[in-house]
Amino acid sequence: MIIEKLKKANLKGRGGAGFPTGLKWEMVKKSRAKRKYIICNGSEGEPNVFKDGFILKNYPEEIIDGIKIALEVINDSSAYIYLRKDYYQKFKNKLKKIIGRSPIILFKETGGYLCGEETTLLESIEGKKEEPRAKPPYPSEAGLWGYPTLINNVETFYYVAQIAKNNYQETRFYSLSGDVKNKGVYELPVKWTIKQILKKTNNFPRFNFFVQSGGGAAGEILTDKEINRPVKGTGAIIVYNLKKTKPVQLMKKWINFFLKENCGKCLPCREGVYRINEILNKNKIDKKLLEDLLFVLKETSFCPLGKSIAIPFRDLINKIYKV
Amino acid sequence: MAKKIQAIIDNKKITADKDQTILEAAKKNGIEIPALCYHPDLDIKSNCRICVVEIKGVPDLKPACRTVIKDGMKIITNSSKIRKARKINLELIFAQHYEECNDCVWNFNCQLLKLAKKYNVKIARFPDRKTNFPVYQFGPSLIFDSSKCIDCRNCVDICEKQGIGFLEIKKRGYKIGIVPSKDKNKDCIYCGQCIVHCPAGALEAVGEFEEVEKPLQQTEDKIVIAQFAPAIRTSIGEEFNMPYGALITKKLAAGIKKLGFDKVFDTSVGADFATCEEADELIERLKSKEKLPMFTSCCPAWVKYIEFYHPEFIPNLTTVRSPHIILGGLIKTFWAKKEKIDPRKIVVVSIMPCVAKKYEITRSELKINGLTPVDYVLTTRELAYLFKKHKIDLKKIKGQNLDDPLGFPSGAGVIYGATGGMIESALRTAYEKLTPRQNKFGAGQSGKKLLKLNFGQVRGMEGIRQAEIKMNSQLIRVAIVNGIGNAQKILKELKKKPNLYDYVEVMACLGGCIGGGGQPVPTDPEIRKHRADGLYRADKAKKMRLAHENPIVKRVYKDFFTLQKIHLICHTKYQRKKREGFKILPKGAH
Numbered sequence: 001m002i003i004e005k006l007k008k009a010n011l012k013g014r015g016g017a018g019f020p021t022g023l024k025w026e027m028v029k030k031s032r033a034k035r036k037y038i039i040c041n042g043s044e045g046e047p048n049v050f051k052d053g054f055i056l057k058n059y060p061e062e063i064i065d066g067i068k069i070a071l072e073v074i075n076d077s078s079a080y081i082y083l084r085k086d087y088y089q090k091f092k093n094k095l096k097k098i099i100g101r102s103p104i105i106l107f108k109e110t111g112g113y114l115c116g117e118e119t120t121l122l123e124s125i126e127g128k129k130e131e132p133r134a135k136p137p138y139p140s141e142a143g144l145w146g147y148p149t150l151i152n153n154v155e156t157f158y159y160v161a162q163i164a165k166n167n168y169q170e171t172r173f174y175s176l177s178g179d180v181k182n183k184g185v186y187e188l189p190v191k192w193t194i195k196q197i198l199k200k201t202n203n204f205p206r207f208n209f210f211v212q213s214g215g216g217a218a219g220e221i222l223t224d225k226e227i228n229r230p231v232k233g234t235g236a237i238i239v240y241n242l243k244k245t246k247p248v249q250l251m252k253k254w255i256n257f258f259l260k261e262n263c264g265k266c267l268p269c270r271e272g273v274y275r276i277n278e279i280l281n282k283n284k285i286d287k288k289l290l291e292d293l294l295f296v297l298k299e300t301s302f303c304p305l306g307k308s309i310a311i312p313f314r315d316l317i318n319k320i321y322k323v
Numbered sequence: 324m325a326k327k328i329q330a331i332i333d334n335k336k337i338t339a340d341k342d343q344t345i346l347e348a349a350k351k352n353g354i355e356i357p358a359l360c361y362h363p364d365l366d367i368k369s370n371c372r373i374c375v376v377e378i379k380g381v382p383d384l385k386p387a388c389r390t391v392i393k394d395g396m397k398i399i400t401n402s403s404k405i406r407k408a409r410k411i412n413l414e415l416i417f418a419q420h421y422e423e424c425n426d427c428v429w430n431f432n433c434q435l436l437k438l439a440k441k442y443n444v445k446i447a448r449f450p451d452r453k454t455n456f457p458v459y460q461f462g463p464s465l466i467f468d469s470s471k472c473i474d475c476r477n478c479v480d481i482c483e484k485q486g487i488g489f490l491e492i493k494k495r496g497y498k499i500g501i502v503p504s505k506d507k508n509k510d511c512i513y514c515g516q517c518i519v520h521c522p523a524g525a526l527e528a529v530g531e532f533e534e535v536e537k538p539l540q541q542t543e544d545k546i547v548i549a550q551f552a553p554a555i556r557t558s559i560g561e562e563f564n565m566p567y568g569a570l571i572t573k574k575l576a577a578g579i580k581k582l583g584f585d586k587v588f589d590t591s592v593g594a595d596f597a598t599c600e601e602a603d604e605l606i607e608r609l610k611s612k613e614k615l616p617m618f619t620s621c622c623p624a625w626v627k628y629i630e631f632y633h634p635e636f637i638p639n640l641t642t643v644r645s646p647h648i649i650l651g652g653l654i655k656t657f658w659a660k661k662e663k664i665d666p667r668k669i670v671v672v673s674i675m676p677c678v679a680k681k682y683e684i685t686r687s688e689l690k691i692n693g694l695t696p697v698d699y700v701l702t703t704r705e706l707a708y709l710f711k712k713h714k715i716d717l718k719k720i721k722g723q724n725l726d727d728p729l730g731f732p733s734g735a736g737v738i739y740g741a742t743g744g745m746i747e748s749a750l751r752t753a754y755e756k757l758t759p760r761q762n763k764f765g766a767g768q769s770g771k772k773l774l775k776l777n778f779g780q781v782r783g784m785e786g787i788r789q790a791e792i793k794m795n796s797q798l799i800r801v802a803i804v805n806g807i808g809n810a811q812k813i814l815k816e817l818k819k820k821p822n823l824y825d826y827v828e829v830m831a832c833l834g835g836c837i838g839g840g841g842q843p844v845p846t847d848p849e850i851r852k853h854r855a856d857g858l859y860r861a862d863k864a865k866k867m868r869l870a871h872e873n874p875i876v877k878r879v880y881k882d883f884f885t886l887q888k889i890h891l892i893c894h895t896k897y898q899r900k901k902r903e904g905f906k907i908l909p910k911g912a913h
Binding site: 111112260261272275300 | 367369370371372375383384386389404407408411412415416418419449452473474492494495496497498499
């Protein structure tokens with residue numbers, strides 16, 4: 001049975017949080033409801049992350065196969081593929097063809113980056129304001145329209161299909177970008193370290209550098225001495241030339257992203273991000289104040305977006321931008 | 324019985340109900356956790372992040388307002404980490420909120436200020452980012468100063484709960500904002516529930532508080548008369564550190580006199596007249612079986628709701644005017660004649676628990692011989708502000724009687740302030756009139772004397788209550804609604820089954836006028852209950868508990884009223900309303 005296979009393969013969600021896929025499927029399958037939903041999350045929106053677009057372009061059949069397996073396993077279910085606006089435009093015709101008469105609906109993203117957060121995605125499909133829901137209840141208990149809902153990333157469904165065909169080689173898709181020669185998406189072993197990946201793809205820099213691992217906004221910052229470890233989150237590796245990269249510019253890039261993409265629901269994220277932007281645009285950066293704001297973002301934000309903001313900033317300040 | 328769980332809060336073993344939140348469980352055990360966007364009337368939003376606590380074994384701080392307490396949980400509500408988080412979050416709140424503490428409905432009794440002190444907050448750590456945000460005015464009743472808004476959304480939620488949805492959230496991120504709707508199908512009905520649910524004083528009544536002195540600044544030849552609504556007498560004490568629900572009618576009268584008003588009358592006397600007229604109208608409609616169910620009309624927000632949202636129900640509204648308008652009319656006719664005063668020299672000021680009353684007095688069809696029955700409306704809060712400004716402490720002042728002859732109501736007139744009170748008053752009177760040997764004022768003589776005066780079925784705080792009352796051989800089916808969101812449900816029902824009820828009372832505010840938009844803040848279900856209980860105590864203590872037995876009512880009907888005068892002073896008409904919408908005020912104009 002597929003759920004056993006997923007567990008055995010130790011497949012973890014590829015949307016960033018890394019929740020065990022088999023367990024998630026089991027929870028939705030076991031929950032009792034007259035209707036259930038399956039959602040394939042293709043809203044990929046963090047800077048420097050583009051592997052879902054790559055998979056949508058190159059392996060749409062496998063994605064649909066993965067969704068169809070879920071439709072079979074989970075009784076009384078129907079599915080959505082939730083796509084970033086440009087992905088929707090690019091891939092809708094091809095996907096529709098493959099879907100045929102299966103109960104799978106293509107859904108065009110209504111908001112920004114935060115729609116990739118699973119409960120925000122649910123609100124978006126329900127036609128509500130794109131803001132996160134409080135958890136619990138988790139989507140697997142009460143998701144779309146209150147029914148148990150299985151939400152998996154595009155890449156996760158791709159690998160479900162591979163596992164069903166006994167083709168899974170414990171790989172994942174990495175988005176490589178930044179100061180690299182060979183920018184692109186690579187399918188390589190899950191357990192590989194950043195160093196191995198950079199070397200294998202012929203991207204290991206000859207200059208002093210640091211990397212951002214996971215995603216281009218909320219990913220952790222690692223020095224060139226810390227890259228003997230696998231990538232976290234959505235599998236992005238961004239290389240920065242240590243000499244050429246201005247830390248303040250980098251922080252401004254991040255904060256502009258969060259300024260544009262945060263929903264404004266909870267105080268620390270709405271006001272904290274606004275004030276961090278203010279601080280970064282001053283001649284002298286008030287580090288105490290910055291740290292205070294990162295503290296409340298991490299400790300008191302409503303959803304993972306707000307909580308994640310502190311990670312790259314703190315890393316950058318502690319490791320690279322020491323003053 | 325709900326299942327119990329054991330947990331530890333701040334090293335104290337506590338027992339809580341399963342499914343209770345940490346905030347509720349802590350409160351029950353005497354541990355206060357600060358919270359701003361939390362309100363027992365509303366769904367939990369968890370936006371303000373002030374109520375955060377530590378849970379052992381859980382990495383980040385968690386909001387107490389929406390985290391369910393679990394068996395064996397170890398919770399800390401006041402560590403240095405928590406204090407730090409609350410301090411910074413409060414500083415971020417103050418960074419949004421443009422302070423104008425001297426002109427605020429919270430009157431220095433503000434949660435924000437208390438927390439600022441407790442957590443050593445630097446109020447001006449950040450420059451206010453909303454200084455130039457617009458100030459809106461909704462009709463003649465409400466002001467929304469968005470430069471004070473902290474985006475907690477309590478107002479949006481209560482407006483939604485009221486079934487109005489006039490306040491909307493627009494945009495996202497730091498650009499997010501609460502704005503009045505531009506939808507031509509929506510309009511504010513001036514219930515003012517947003518005011519009493521806002522923790523930041525961003526909403527207030529028009530004129531609050533810069534125009535409070537205006538009614539008293541009259542030329543020498545004017546006679547300035549105050550009347551106060553039933554619901555004031557058990558709420559205004561809160562502003563003077565008296566317990567919730569304290570009944571202080573006489574102190575209130577003394578305070579008003581001390582302010583310099585020439586006379587103090589009681590709107591509850593107006594209510595006694597309204598009761599008599601409404602009972603008659605009910606009996607008539609029951610006989611003719613026309614325009615049923617009859618709807619009460621003493622709540623101007625409800626009247627506007629019908630006129631704007633459901634004009635098809637206009638014929639159902641009783642034509643009887645609201646109590647303070649009737650009393651204002653009587654002051655400028657009956658009383659003026661009796662005292663031989665030119666009614667043009669009389670200024671009537673109504674003290675109301677309500678902001679919609681500020682709108683009601685602008686309705687031109689209420690004029691009597693060209694004069695408006697009421698010239699000014701002040702809210703309970705505005706009167707309290709005036710008292711404080713003039714150093715009048717209601718707690719200390721010695722009580723005084725109200726003035727003759729319009730200062731002595733029946734108990735029925737007093738309970739008008741609580742949901743169900745209006746209908747109970749009318750039922751008491753209708754009951755006595757609907758007996759076989761009925762005549763106009765026959766109670767105790769030719770009518771059937773009511774043995775029991777309480778209609779317990781119509782009391783309570785639930786949003787919709789139904790009752791059947793047997794009168795003579797007739798079964799009268801009534802519905803009592805508080806919180807205008809519930810009225811929508813009743814109207815929907817009536818569209819399907821028009822004969823479902825004979826008589827429907829609607830008060831737009833939660834709990835009726837005692838929970839009105841002009842009442843002191845804070846307000847919550849417990850406070851409303853205390854205020855209502857106070858009114859029922861007042862009724863119970865009275866010998867005279869029937870509106871039509873009030874001697875002044877009898878006298879006016881006998882000596883003064885003609886059919887034409889009754890029509891002029893006690894009745895009105897309604898029409899379909901166009902949207903009044905909002906306007907943006909120039910900065911500093913309010």
